[in-house]
Amino acid sequence: MTIALETRNLEKSFGGLRVTRDLSLKVMQGARHALIGPNGAGKTTVINQLTGVLTPNSGRILLEGHDITGLSVHRRVLRGLSRTFQINQLYADLTPLETIGLAVSERMGRGGDWWRRMGTRDDVNAEIAELLSRFHLLDVMTELTSTLPYGKQRLLEIAVAIAAKPRVLLLDEPAAGVPESERHDILAAVAALPRDVTVLLIEHDMDLVFSFADRISVLVNGGLLTEGAPDEVARDPQVRAVYLGEAADA
Numbered sequence: 001m002t003i004a005l006e007t008r009n010l011e012k013s014f015g016g017l018r019v020t021r022d023l024s025l026k027v028m029q030g031a032r033h034a035l036i037g038p039n040g041a042g043k044t045t046v047i048n049q050l051t052g053v054l055t056p057n058s059g060r061i062l063l064e065g066h067d068i069t070g071l072s073v074h075r076r077v078l079r080g081l082s083r084t085f086q087i088n089q090l091y092a093d094l095t096p097l098e099t100i101g102l103a104v105s106e107r108m109g110r111g112g113d114w115w116r117r118m119g120t121r122d123d124v125n126a127e128i129a130e131l132l133s134r135f136h137l138l139d140v141m142t143e144l145t146s147t148l149p150y151g152k153q154r155l156l157e158i159a160v161a162i163a164a165k166p167r168v169l170l171l172d173e174p175a176a177g178v179p180e181s182e183r184h185d186i187l188a189a190v191a192a193l194p195r196d197v198t199v200l201l202i203e204h205d206m207d208l209v210f211s212f213a214d215r216i217s218v219l220v221n222g223g224l225l226t227e228g229a230p231d232e233v234a235r236d237p238q239v240r241a242v243y244l245g246e247a248a249d250a
């Protein structure tokens with residue numbers, strides 16, 4: 001099987017604090033891989049190094065076998081590595097229709113003239129409509145993003161990431177802050193992501209992790225404690241001790 005995304009001996013320190021410790025991870029093509037760990041384990045720091053927001057002190061990052069350690073955030077996106085991000089800060093004054101339109105146009109290299117051409121291309125319109133439908137956004141497509149229920153905003157984040165047609169998607173806590181009544185849509189959308197997209201999920205919600213992942217890596221103090229299939233990880237006494245605790249008994 002092909003490796004989609006890999007870290008080799010990744011190291012990152014903030015001053016004297018070693019936050020990523022000799023981390024070697026392999027995310028296989030098509031995997032539903034989750035990275036879990038207690039608060040402060042270093043998960044966000046890993047994601048930020050994968051996307052290029054942070055530069056590791058040492059070690060390598062490979063995307064489909066190519067070394068991307070020195071590439072900018074933008075160049076990584078062009079190579080097929082996307083992440084979800086907090087859309088509310090970026091697109092608060094746009095509607096989901098405009099936001100997805102912009103994302104699709106950006107991918108086609110036409111972001112600059114999207115406003116002038118809005119609605120004029122059938123292929124773009126069809127793709128926007130499909131994304132709005134798939135992510136349950138049709139009913140709110142002309143409302144301002146800032147006014148949407150939080151669950152809809154999180155769905156829009158995933159839709160925008162998918163609009164870039166990534167080969168590898170980093171899903172950063174898609175269910176965080178979403179009220180119970182809206183969680184079902186998030187879980188369904190995440191479960192329905194296209195199988196040709198490799199997904200690395202960071203999530204605190206263990207229901208989501210164990211319903212979604214086919215492989216789980218457990219990070220503790222910046223290093224890999226263990227990894228394996230969900231049932232192996234749930235049974236692992238070290239994991240139960242440091243992280244899952246009572247949840248592993250459920």
Ligand SMILES: Nc1ncnc2c1ncn2[C@@H]1O[C@H](COP(=O)(O)OP(=O)(O)OP(=O)(O)O)[C@@H](O)[C@H]1O
Pocket residue numbers: 014017019037038039040041042043044045046
């Ligand atoms: N820019 C920074 N400067 C200094 N320390 C940092 C910085 N970013 C993160 N840290 C520290 O690195 C450690 C790991 O943080 P990180 O946010 O990566 O963990 P996490 O596993 O994502 O945590 P959480 O689950 O709480 O979001 C923490 O001790 C944090 O305080």
